[in-house]
Amino acid sequence: MLAYATTSPTPIGYPTGQTAADPGDLWSTATRQTFARNRAIYSEGDRADRVFKVVSGAVRTFQLLEDGRRQVNAFYLAGEMFGLEATGDYRFSAEAIVASQILVLRRERLSTRIASEPALMGDLWRMTASELERAQAHFALLGRKSAVERVASFLISMGERTGTNGAIELPMSRQDIADFLGLTIETVSRTMTLLEERKLISIPSARRIVIRDRRPLMALDS
Amino acid sequence: MLAYATTSPTPIGYPTGQTAADPGDLWSTATRQTFARNRAIYSEGDRADRVFKVVSGAVRTFQLLEDGRRQVNAFYLAGEMFGLEATGDYRFSAEAIVASQILVLRRERLSTRIASEPALMGDLWRMTASELERAQAHFALLGRKSAVERVASFLISMGERTGTNGAIELPMSRQDIADFLGLTIETVSRTMTLLEERKLISIPSARRIVIRDRRPLMALDS
DNA sequence: CGCAAACTTGAGCGTACTCAAGCGCAGTGG
DNA sequence: CCACTGCGCTTGAGTACGCTCAAGTTTGCG
DSSP states (O other): OOOTTOOOSSOOSSOTTSOOOOGGGGGGGOEEEEEOTTOEEEOTTSBOOEEEEEEESEEEEEEEOTTSOEEEEEEEETTOEEOOSOSSBOSSEEEESSSEEEEEEEHHHHHHHHHHOTHHHHHHHHHHHHHHHHHHHHHHHHHHOOHHHHHHHHHHHHHHHHSOOSEEEOOSOHHHHHHHHTSOHHHHHHHHHHHHHTTSEEEEETTEEEESOHHHHHHHHO | OOOTTOOOSSOOSSOTTOOOOOGGGGGGGOEEEEEOTTOEEEOTTSBOOEEEEEEESEEEEEEEOTTSOEEEEEEEETTOEEOOSOSSBOSSEEEESSSEEEEEEEHHHHHHHHHHOTHHHHHHHHHHHHHHHHHHHHHHHHHHOOHHHHHHHHHHHHHHHHSOOSEEEOOSOHHHHHHHHTSOHHHHHHHHHHHHHTTSEEEEETTEEEESOHHHHHHHHO
């Protein structure tokens, strides 16, 4: 699901045969910062002058409606980049879910690097395109799926992303999950219990989910 | 809302001071194709070897779940680009909503152009980033808004995009709108009627909506 | 150990859905 | 000119899924 480094069949931005610099090495000049649990990394309205990459920990990006309703747009885990979409000002906020180490790259510095290595621009574009695809895939979940389907999708996806398919360590709260899936915390909780009763998962502790029967869970994912 | 040509405060991809080529001129070498109403432009699984720009008409991109549930990801109107997000294969489908003229640009050709004018890559990235922001903004609607809020948001947005703030000519059916907003066709219809009863809009004909009182409609938009 | 925060469970409710019928309009043919 | 047909849209009645409000339980941490 998170194949940030996928190469397009017809690579754009550099002649075929020539290979792009490792996007990871973009980050060699970035500064590493530590953010405490629930600490803001950037807020809606801040000038979008940095891009980020998670070293350890987890991050949520979200938006708030006037009346306090919250929509979590995405979770970012170790190795994942965020803040790419912002052009002028950040239109969403980002917070550390748990204590996290984040690589912070100033956009000016990025510009300089790209000026000397134009291929990096293509990498940046592909990462953003990837993120866009991920976002669009989330539409069907929010617009058309039932609560069970949403939670099943979420667990499958988290299992794949953390690599630890089977036993999943959730960094985020039920409230975070609810706001990501467009549900209430109660519905998320009830649905987890339901999946456990159906023996599809087990819940040794609230933040630890074990996938017992992957097949029917994936069927729910649609 | 659709400021594809926005320049980032710290432009990335070309040295400051140097200005990018007009992204519009990208399309000078594209071929123009006409698609009839409901004709597929590309389908999920097709190789993503082209990008598109609407000249006239309207396009929907969407995904289908196994059981036939449909989520419309976006509508594209005259002047708007689509198909940017696809890397390997298209993961969504695109169809003409009404008879439409579409500029079709092969990615190979795009690559060639970019090789000689690297600044174009930056434009491509900014357009994709813009599209990503638009997608993320749609999350709050799908995840957290009521039916009235969704329909109000939609009408406001369509009013702004078509320029004809006030009298909106809708190219898409109620079903398309429902699948875009994550509602059923009945709820969309009922909600339109409700807004008309409240004198916020009038509906001279199903495809023609006039915004009578913008203020409370925007308040609903949140 | 004690407290607060996070999570779970329960009961009742409401919004949007499902199923179904009816309406309106454009196109076609008698 | 009007009946007929088909499609898109609207309206109605009943239902269900997820929400709200509330209480209770568990967990983590000082």
